[in-house]
Amino acid sequence: MCDTKNYEFYKSHHICVRCGQEIAEKNHTLCLVCMIKSREEARAYHKKHKEEKREQNRIRSRNRYHKLRNLGLCTSCGKRQVKNNKVLCEHCRIKANYKQRQKYLLNVYATRNICEIRV
Ligand SMILES: [Zn+2]
Numbered sequence: 001m002c003d004t005k006n007y008e009f010y011k012s013h014h015i016c017v018r019c020g021q022e023i024a025e026k027n028h029t030l031c032l033v034c035m036i037k038s039r040e041e042a043r044a045y046h047k048k049h050k051e052e053k054r055e056q057n058r059i060r061s062r063n064r065y066h067k068l069r070n071l072g073l074c075t076s077c078g079k080r081q082v083k084n085n086k087v088l089c090e091h092c093r094i095k096a097n098y099k100q101r102q103k104y105l106l107n108v109y110a111t112r113n114i115c116e117i118r119v
């Protein structure tokens with residue numbers, strides 16, 4: 001199929017350039033079956049590509065984390081210096097604590113019965 005001579009031959013004769021057997025669809029170089037197949041392959045390729053990208057992102061963010069840690073910078077904002085071998089700067093720590101507290105409170109309200117909460 002990679003033979004360019006064959007490719008041109010099939011193309012000019014409206015034969016599918018992939019299987020070289022079926023008549024190619026109008027305005028296409030592939031027959032219907034091969035069109036479906038190549039579309040599926042493209043989809044599989046994109047899916048694989050997406051997963052690879054996700055993995056790359058994961059590695060990149062991990063590298064970023066280690067790099068910032070080595071530099072003594074906050075791993076969240078990447079700008080401010082950290083103290084006492086922490087991973088977050090004051091600013092981000094307060095923010096993270098606040099978020100965690102919100103989450104904790106929501107959890108408390110969600111798991112407790114109304115009658116248990118007495119004011
Ligand atoms: Zn075909």
Ligand SMILES: [Zn+2]
Nearest residue numbers: 074077089092
């Ligand atoms: Zn920060």
